[in-house]
Amino acid sequence: AQSVTQLDSQVPVFEEAPVELRCNYSSSVSVYLFWYVQYPNQGLQLLLKYLSGSTLVKGINGFEAEFNKSQTSFHLRKPSVHISDTAEYFCAVTLNNAGNMLTFGGGTRLMVKP
Amino acid sequence: EAGVAQSPRYKIIEKRQSVAFWCNPISGHATLYWYQQILGQGPKLLIQFQNNGVVDDSQLPKDRFSAERLKGVDSTLKIQPAKLEDSAVYLCASSLGGNSPLHFGNGTRLTVT
Numbered sequence: 223a224q225s226v227t228q229l230d231s232q233v234p235v236f237e238e239a240p241v242e243l244r245c246n247y248s249s250s251v252s253v254y255l256f257w258y259v260q261y262p263n264q265g266l267q268l269l270l271k272y273l274s275g276s277t278l279v280k281g282i283n284g285f286e287a288e289f290n291k292s293q294t295s296f297h298l299r300k301p302s303v304h305i306s307d308t309a310e311y312f313c314a315v316t317l318n319n320a321g322n323m324l325t326f327g328g329g330t331r332l333m334v335k336p
Numbered sequence: 337e338a339g340v341a342q343s344p345r346y347k348i349i350e351k352r353q354s355v356a357f358w359c360n361p362i363s364g365h366a367t368l369y370w371y372q373q374i375l376g377q378g379p380k381l382l383i384q385f386q387n388n389g390v391v392d393d394s395q396l397p398k399d400r401f402s403a404e405r406l407k408g409v410d411s412t413l414k415i416q417p418a419k420l421e422d423s424a425v426y427l428c429a430s431s432l433g434g435n436s437p438l439h440f441g442n443g444t445r446l447t448v449t
Binding site: 314 | 377378379380384391392427429435437438440441442443
């Protein structure tokens with residue numbers, strides 16, 4: 223079975239600073255990888271996804287992530303964060319023959335300070 | 337397009353009581369999911385429907401949880417009887433299927449006292 227580990231439960235950062243949210247996965251077969259964002263009292267919104275092709279994936283709101291198969295990682299980055307990026311971020315994985323049955327990591331709370 | 341609708345937004349019940357949640361997916365979305373998100377954790381899949389059939393319910397505690405999607409559109413998730421550890425946000429999501437993205441509702445926050 224696959225699993226996802228988000229190494230940091232909270233990441234405080236100042237506005238306009240760069241940020242990286244870490245995600246590692248475990249699977250014996252090929253996977254698809256996703257990052258979702260959850261604002262307070264809302265559902266999850268897809269930021270970006272990796273299915274195949276280029277390992278650098280660009281998403282909405284200026285976020286990007288890089289798939290590294292050898293390190294089984296899919297870290298999320300943004301070069302300059304805004305106050306409005308304060309939210310919970312979830313990394314998720316699905317087996318590439320399992321449709322969209324996602325397994326989520328525990329989440330990372332990004333706290334952007336002025 | 338209208339998003340995934342869930343109701344109620346909040347529900348407070350006592351343990352051993354029953355509760356039901358409702359989900360209306362995006363029109364045309366054949367696949368529907370129920371997730372449980374306990375505070376401080378990532379969402380955990382409870383059940384997946386394809387039209388009105390169950391694809392996976394391996395993580396659904398079937399002694400107390402049940403879900404249905406009788407006409408392949410709306411879905412209800414029921415807990416009977418509730419336990420304290422059922423306190424969580426219950427998220428519904430839908431998709432066109434395959435590798436198309438999931439669209440989540442805003443969830444129902446359940447508090448069991």
